[in-house]
Amino acid sequence: MTLTFEERLTRLADTELNIERIKGIEKAFGSDNKKPLAIPGRALVGEGVLIKECRKKPKPRYFFLFNDVLVYATIVINKKKYINQHVIPLKDVQIKSINDSENPKLKNGWLIMSPKKTFCVYATTSKEKFEWMSHISNCIEKLSNNERKGFDQIKNIDIAPKWIPDKEADTCMRCEQVKFTMVNRRHHCRNCGYVICGDCSKNKFLIQSQSDEPLRVCNECYKILTSDRKIKSDNNFTSTDSSDESDAENDQFNPNSNDVNF
Ligand SMILES: [Zn+2]
Ligand SMILES: [Zn+2]
The missing domain is CATH 2.30.29.30 (Pleckstrin-homology domain (PH domain)/Phosphotyrosine-binding domain (PTB))
Structure with a gap:
């Protein structure tokens, strides 16, 4: 049967x-x-x-x-x-x-x-x-x-980025200057998933969908996240349509921009 x-x-x-x-x-x-x-x-x-x-x-x-x-x-x-x-x-x-x-x-x-x-x-x-x-x-x-x-409403879920595996980056994916060594350790931006150096990730940001504690983010993401928050508190809405090039990089991790096909 x-x-x-x-x-x-x-x-x-x-x-x-x-x-x-x-x-x-x-x-x-x-x-x-x-x-x-x-x-x-x-x-x-x-x-x-x-x-x-x-x-x-x-x-x-x-x-x-x-x-x-x-x-x-x-x-x-x-x-x-x-x-x-x-x-x-x-x-x-x-x-x-x-x-x-x-x-x-x-x-x-x-x-x-x-x-x-x-x-x-x-x-x-x-x-x-x-x-x-x-x-x-x-x-x-x-x-x-x-x-x-x-609840007859569409849920908007914040998805965590996929972490780029360590071996895929010998140098920082943001500044493209710093070579990773035992001293220059690899870090991951919790917002874009890029492998980045310490200098390029000096800030932490509270990503509520991931943790109650502020998490390491790259400088690029920090700029976007803090300006997002400013827009939110100023106008009470978030702009998703941005021509900022960093956003284009984030697109591959944004589930809303991809068709999920099974
Ligand atoms: Zn760097
Ligand atoms: Zn980032």
Whole structure:
């Protein structure tokens, strides 16, 4: 019998098997299980290893897709344990396919974009990629449908930038002068994701979608962010149409400027 995705979800939620499996996952996290995973109505939709692009290099991570959150962790193989638990609420997630030509080494990838974090993941096969992406978007759609019943308004979600991996920048991406060494360390701008030097990132700015603490931003972004705030407080609106060239650079991280295609 073939079940639709929706039927499978309804079946899985609260069934003995699903609860058992979620409890098993919690156990494998041990003291690293920061948030309770077994909550009423939550179902495990799928799980598996994906290659996640990290700051230094792509690494295998174990992903669990629940109907309302995406969880990923580092696998400690010998101990059959998971550590470094990350929980991303799906209601704020957007995904976007990555063309295989964009990365010569890794194929079958897509972007996972959320207010706190944006990163690339890669599946082993195109079939696997398709299944992950369609299941994730089905879960998101189901959540937003539920929300739309109560609130008939379009949500504008602030998405965190994807961090440019360290190895992609030998010199500062802003001043293009400073070469990175043991002394001249790499930093990341939390607004544009660029790899930048210390001099080009002397300021911090409160990006509420990412943290309660002010975060390191590059000088370019600081200028834009502080003038944005000024416009907001002066006129009570934000201008999104700016001819500033720094904005053009930010465009690639702005989900509103790209069509999300599944
Ligand atoms: Zn610099
Ligand atoms: Zn920046």
